[in-house]
Amino acid sequence: MYIYDEYDHKMLEERIIQYRDQTQRYLDGKLSDEQFLPLRLQNGLYIQRLAPMIRVAVPYGLLSSTQLRKLASIARDYDKGYAHLSTRQNIQYNWPKLEQVPDLLAELAEVSMHAIQTSGNCIRNTTTDQFAGSAKNEIEDSRPWCEIIRQWSTFHPEFAYLPRKFKIAVCGTEIDQAATQVHDIGLYLLKNDQGEIGFKVLVGGGLGRTPLIGQVICEYLPWQHLLTYLDAIMRVYNMEGRRDNKYKARIKILVKELGIDAFREKVEAQWQFSKGNQATLTEAEVNRCKSFFSTPDFEQLPDEDEVINAALQSDLLFKNWVDRNVAPHKQAGYCIVTLCIKDIGAAPGDVTDRQMEFVADLAERYSFSELRVTHEQNLTLADVRIKDLYEIYKACKTESLATPYLGLLNDIVCCPGGDFCSLANAKSIPIAEAIQRRFNDFDRLNNIGDITLNISGCMNACGHHHVGNIGIIGVDKKGAEFYQVALGGDAGREAKLAKILGPSFSQEEIPDVIEKIIQIYLDERQHNEKFIDAYERLGMEPFKEKVYAKAD
Numbered sequence: 001m002y003i004y005d006e007y008d009h010k011m012l013e014e015r016i017i018q019y020r021d022q023t024q025r026y027l028d029g030k031l032s033d034e035q036f037l038p039l040r041l042q043n044g045l046y047i048q049r050l051a052p053m054i055r056v057a058v059p060y061g062l063l064s065s066t067q068l069r070k071l072a073s074i075a076r077d078y079d080k081g082y083a084h085l086s087t088r089q090n091i092q093y094n095w096p097k098l099e100q101v102p103d104l105l106a107e108l109a110e111v112s113m114h115a116i117q118t119s120g121n122c123i124r125n126t127t128t129d130q131f132a133g134s135a136k137n138e139i140e141d142s143r144p145w146c147e148i149i150r151q152w153s154t155f156h157p158e159f160a161y162l163p164r165k166f167k168i169a170v171c172g173t174e175i176d177q178a179a180t181q182v183h184d185i186g187l188y189l190l191k192n193d194q195g196e197i198g199f200k201v202l203v204g205g206g207l208g209r210t211p212l213i214g215q216v217i218c219e220y221l222p223w224q225h226l227l228t229y230l231d232a233i234m235r236v237y238n239m240e241g242r243r244d245n246k247y248k249a250r251i252k253i254l255v256k257e258l259g260i261d262a263f264r265e266k267v268e269a270q271w272q273f274s275k276g277n278q279a280t281l282t283e284a285e286v287n288r289c290k291s292f293f294s295t296p297d298f299e300q301l302p303d304e305d306e307v308i309n310a311a312l313q314s315d316l317l318f319k320n321w322v323d324r325n326v327a328p329h330k331q332a333g334y335c336i337v338t339l340c341i342k343d344i345g346a347a348p349g350d351v352t353d354r355q356m357e358f359v360a361d362l363a364e365r366y367s368f369s370e371l372r373v374t375h376e377q378n379l380t381l382a383d384v385r386i387k388d389l390y391e392i393y394k395a396c397k398t399e400s401l402a403t404p405y406l407g408l409l410n411d412i413v414c415c416p417g418g419d420f421c422s423l424a425n426a427k428s429i430p431i432a433e434a435i436q437r438r439f440n441d442f443d444r445l446n447n448i449g450d451i452t453l454n455i456s457g458c459m460n461a462c463g464h465h466h467v468g469n470i471g472i473i474g475v476d477k478k479g480a481e482f483y484q485v486a487l488g489g490d491a492g493r494e495a496k497l498a499k500i501l502g503p504s505f506s507q508e509e510i511p512d513v514i515e516k517i518i519q520i521y522l523d524e525r526q527h528n529e530k531f532i533d534a535y536e537r538l539g540m541e542p543f544k545e546k547v548y549a550k551a552d
Helices: 006-027 033-041 065-078 098-110 143-153 223-240 251-258 260-274 283-293 306-314 316-325 353-366 386-397 429-438 442-448 507-524 531-538 541-548
Strands: 045-047 052-056 062-064 082-085 091-093 168-171 185-191 197-203 215-222 326-328 334-339 350-352 370-373 379-385 453-456 470-477 480-487
Touching: 006 033, 006 098, 033 045, 052 098, 062 065, 065 082, 065 091, 065 098, 065 353, 065 370, 082 353, 143 168, 143 223, 143 283, 185 223, 197 223, 215 223, 215 260, 223 251, 223 260, 251 260, 306 316, 306 386, 316 326, 316 334, 316 386, 316 442, 334 386, 350 353, 353 370, 353 379, 353 386, 379 386, 429 453, 429 507, 442 507, 470 507, 480 507, 507 531, 507 541, 531 541
Parallel strands: 168 185, 453 470
Antiparallel strands: 045 052, 052 091, 062 370, 082 091, 082 350, 185 197, 197 215, 326 334, 334 379, 370 379, 470 480
C-alpha cells in the first residue's frame, strides 16, 4: 500500500493544528455555525441527529493491520466501542465529541490516515473492487491507478469547491464489485487489440434523488491521458454545473440536460488545453505508484490441501462458509476470504473495537497484514493460504464473524438511517434486523441463492437501494415513517436501476412484503435462475399482484 512520505506527514500535522484552532474558536463563540460549517466539512465532520459523525478516508478500501488497530482504539476512546463500514469503503464514527475531534485526527495521522475530502463539494475517496490485485480473472490491478487519482485529486485547487460532491470508481476485475456505473465518473480498465492498457470512461452516473446509470464518454482512453482527460471532465463540470440548486448540481444532471454527445464535445474541446501537458502520465510515474503494490511473498503451494478437503467433508458448517465466503485467487494455493459483518442483532456494517483488533490479528497472521473494506460493508482478507482456511474459520466463530451469508438475503447493505442521520426520513437498521430475523435459516437462504437487498433511510441513497435486486427506501408520510420497495436493481457490469413496486408500507409490514416477493421468485424461477434474472423474465406484475393482493 502507499506509504506516506515526509511531505504527507508534515501536511497532516499542519492541517490538524489549523483545525484545532478553528474548533477552539468555534467553541469560544468566535465562529458562527455558518462559518464553521465549511471548515468541519473539509475535515470529514458532520452534525447528525444525536451527535457529530466523522468519516475517515480509507483510499480504495485498503487498510493495514496497524491502521485497523488504531481505528479500534479510536472506537474505544472517542466513540462507543464500534465503527461503521460505509458503502464507499470508508469508516465512520457516530459518537465523537466535537471538542475531541482534533485529538482524534491527530491519532489517525499517527498511522497515515485522515478525514480529508470525505465530505463537502470536492472529489471524494476513490473506490475500487475489494479483490483488486488478487482476483483470478483480473484485467489489471486497479489500486495503483486509484492511488494516482488520489494524489491528483487531493487538495487540487481547481476542484476544491465544485458545484456538488464528486465520486470516482475504478474497476479492473471482470466482475464489477465497485458499482462503477453509478459514479460521477466510472473507469473500466481494459486492453486494446495490441494488448495496451487503457480505460473505458463513463460519466454522469449516480444515485440519490435522480438515479442515473453513467454513459460512455470514451470507449478507449490510453493510460497516459488519464489525468488530463479527467481534468477536462472536471473543468467542464466546474464551469457549467448548476450552483443555484443543490438538487440539480451533480454532474449527472448536466450530462442529462446537455446529452452525452454535446457533453463529450465540450470535454474534447477542454482537453485540447491539457492534453500533453505536465499531467500526462509517464511510465516512470505509473511504475512509481505500482511499486507501492508489489506482489506479496507468496509460497509455492498446490491448489488443494488434504487437511482442508477432509474438513470440508466432515464439517458442514465450514463447507457452507467456504462455499459462500471464499473466492478463488490468481496465485495457486491461495484464496480470498470475506468476513460477513452482518450478525443478527447488530447494525449491518457496524464492527466493534474487539472485532477490529481480532481481524487485525487475522490479517497479520494469515494475509500479509492487509485487509480491505468492501462496498457491501464487509471486510476482506485478500491473500490467504488455502491450508489456513479451517483455522481462520474456527477463530472467526469466536467473534461472530463466521456467518456464511455473503451474497445471500441476510447480507444486507444498510445506511445508519433515522437512528443517526438528520437527513433520514425513516429508520433503516430496525428494518434490516426484522428481515434478518425472518430469514434466519441458512438452508432457506441458500435455497433462495444470490440476491442483494439494500436499504436507505431517505432519497440520498447512502444504502444504494436503487441498485439492490430488492431496494427499500424510507419515506415520510404525514410525519410517519413508511417504506417503498423497489425491484430489479443491479450494480454490476449490466447495471440497472430498481423500479418502485407500488404504494409504501409500514415498518411492521416489510418482513411480510419481502416474504411474498421471495415466494413468487421461488414459485416461478427456472432451474438455478437467480432472482435478478427471474425478475427480468417475469417483469414487475407478478410481484405486484402478490404483494398487494387482498386477503380472502
